[in-house]
Amino acid sequence: MTNAAALIRETFPVGPLQCNCTIIGDPVSKKALVIDPGGDHQLILDRLDALGLKVVSIIHTHAHLDHFLASGEMKKATGATLHLHKEDQFLWDNLEMQCKLFGVPYVPVPAPDHWLSDDEELACGCGVALHTPGHTPxxxxxxxxxxxxxIAGDxxxxxxxxxxxxxxxDYRQIEKSIRERLYRLDEEAVVVTxxxxxxxxxxxxxSNPFIRA
Structure with a gap:
């Protein structure tokens, strides 16, 4: 970020399983991240246009089908790069199997361009990636x-x-991720699920009934 202006943020449900897709935009450079484009790529593109933003990175909280079904179409339309943690490659590579299991039409998605790592700075210089395994590796x-x-994904x-x-x-991993990574952040933070x-x-x-600080 080049100044202290608040980020542009819009979250809306997409795709057959209504995953929350989030657009994060730098109000100065007008560059944007798209997080978890799980479907409805034209809707996402329309929102980017309405906000006057250009997507440079498409990043994923994990590789369950409902979080990346539209990633290929988004890349094709924008030229933005696809980002995922390496340990979820096996899920990404098995998209067709996931689609069959959930009765969702299969659309091939190209391989990720970049493997995310823990504490990596995100494009636009406005945020950081945290590896929080448990829901998936x-x-x-x-x-x-x-x-x-x-943005906490699932x-x-x-x-x-x-x-x-x-x-x-892995329950023990998700418990550790929530207690040791997420619950150590600012408690005033808004969590996009x-x-x-x-x-x-x-x-x-x-007050979370499953895991408390």
């Missing part, structure tokens, strides 16, 4: 400290946590 959260904004929900009974899920309503980090720390 490569689950990531994205932290924007200036705006006290956390790791933390309002009054819930991500399920750990799917491929590569993978599905459903936003929450506040402090509320989850005190």
């Amino acid at each position: 490569g689950s990531m959260s994205f932290w924007f400290p200036q705006d006290k904004l956390l 790791t933390l929900f309002r009054g819930g946590i991500g399920r750990t009974d799917l491929w590569g899920g 993978g599905h459903g309503a936003d929450t506040r980090l402090g509320d989850e720390m005190r």
Whole structure:
């Protein structure tokens, strides 16, 4: 970020499983990140146009089908690069199997361009990637400290946590990720979850029925 202006942020549900897709834009450079384009690529493109933003990176909290179904079409339309944690490559590579299992039409998606790493600075210089495994081995959260904004994917929900009974899920890992990474961030932070309503980090720390600080 080149100044202290608040980031542009818009979150809306997309795709067959209504995953929350988030656009994060730098108000100065007009460069943007798209997080978890799980479907409805034209809707996402229309919102970017309406906001006057150019997407430079398409980043993923994890590689369950509902979080990257539109990633290929988004890349084709914008030229933006695809980013994922390496430990979720096996899920990305098995998109067709995931689609069959959930009865969702299969659209091939190209391989990621870049493997995300823990504490990596995101494009636009406005946030950082946190490796928060448990829901999947490569689950990531994205932290924007200036705006006290956390994109938690399917790791933390309002009054819930991500399920750990799917491929590569691990309850002990998700508990550690939430306690040792997410709950150590600013408790005033707004948490954008993978599905459903936003929450506040402090509320989850005190009253989440599954994992409390």
